[in-house]
Amino acid sequence: MDFSIPEDLRAMVETVRRFVKQDLEPISQQVEDEDHIPEDVVQTMRELGLFGLAIPAEFGGLEVGTLGECLVYEELSKTNACFRTRIGTNNGIGSQGIVIDGTPEQKESYLPKLASGEWIACFALTEPEAGSDAANIQTTAVRQGDHWVLNGRKHFITNGNISDLATVFAVTDKQKRAKGGITAFLVEKGSPGFSVGTIERKMGMRGSHTCELIMDDCQIPLENVVGGEAMVGQGFKTAMKTLDKGRLTMGASAVGSAQKLLELSLEYAQQRVQFGKPIAEFQSIQNMLADMATQIYAGRQMLYHAAWLRDQKGTAVVKEAAMVKLFCTGMANRVADMAVQIHGGMGYMKDFPVERFYRDLRLTRIYEGTDEIQRLVIARELLKEG
Ligand SMILES: Cc1cc2nc3c(=O)[nH]c(=O)nc-3n(C[C@H](O)[C@H](O)[C@H](O)COP(=O)(O)OP(=O)(O)OC[C@H]3O[C@@H](n4cnc5c(N)ncnc54)[C@H](O)[C@@H]3O)c2cc1C
Structure with missing residues (x-):
């Protein structure tokens, strides 16, 4: 077993981490209030190649592979979820039908524009x-x-x-x-x-x-x-193949947001004082922090393994992808709940990002296939295996 992340992917993650910290996080609340992402930020996303992460290099994309894409989404999801969604459809459900089943002419005509972000x-x-x-x-x-x-x-x-x-x-x-x-x-x-x-x-x-x-x-x-x-x-098959990868990238987004919530909670618990000491010293709070970290660790391991497996096989990993979406999005919702609890009343206030994460994460258990549908998929695959 080799658990190391390839050097080129680590460099890319570092670039995205800097972008999140310097460009996205400072405007996260503004975007929330205005319900709009400023154009100059979208332009930087284009320049970083983020619209073409999953598009083949011959059509101008970065073609970073499933693991690479998941690592980028994990970083991007540590801030306002709308930033990931902006690039998400070009890399995922919006382009993959063409990547997987498109004619050479369709690929030639559309993929370069989607990879550059010129088209959405x-x-x-x-x-x-x-x-x-x-x-x-x-x-x-x-x-x-x-x-x-x-x-x-x-x-x-x-x-x-x-x-x-x-x-x-x-x-x-x-x-x-x-x-x-x-x-x-x-x-x-x-x-x-x-x-x-x-x-x-x-x-x-x-x-x-x-x-x-x-x-x-x-x-x-x-x-x-x-x-x-x-x-x-044959379009229904195209739709199902397209959704398969999205289950992994959705899991990655959930892991990224959960990690950020843990970091916010650790910070808050150490500075919030009640009964004369930081709340981090109370065992109930420590239990929540420990549970958050443990569940994130489990989710991240299964995500990386399933992404790696998909890259090795070069085809869909139906059962594992459904398991990743089911577990990681559920895990992130549980983590968000604990993060709100640790923040007490402040966790319910719009001045603190945990409130936003709590609302945004709820969607991940619904779209691109609900929890219940993921369970159906997993069970169907198990029964097929005999
Ligand atoms: C913000 C947002 C963005 C979206 N973006 C897109 C998009 O870009 N493109 C797109 O095509 N769609 C998109 N969707 C649609 C999304 O994929 C669907 O909402 C989702 O698949 C669930 O369908 P539904 O809302 O009709 O719920 P229903 O299918 O009506 O489900 C209602 C409940 O019944 C359960 N249920 C249904 N069938 C079964 C069953 N057989 N067994 C057990 N339980 C069952 C469900 O799990 C759920 O709990 C988006 C949805 C939202 C909310």
């Missing part, structure tokens, strides 16, 4: 009637002459309002649905009949927007089927 991409699967049951989507696509016509409504789409490109999933064969009847389409901003609907008001994740996307007789060129003509009907 999003992933539009969820609909009002189809969340966990994604195969029940109602959006349709019908071939008419030299284009496809899409009709339907997606909701809860991260970065949908700022995206130049959306991977939209639509039913092309109602009988077959997930088994050959759902197709993935590349829909560019400005396509006829394509518009942004309501932007949701959320519990947290300020600075990152989630919205509806509406297709009303939306016309898409035939060549914009992800993977081309041969992939008509």
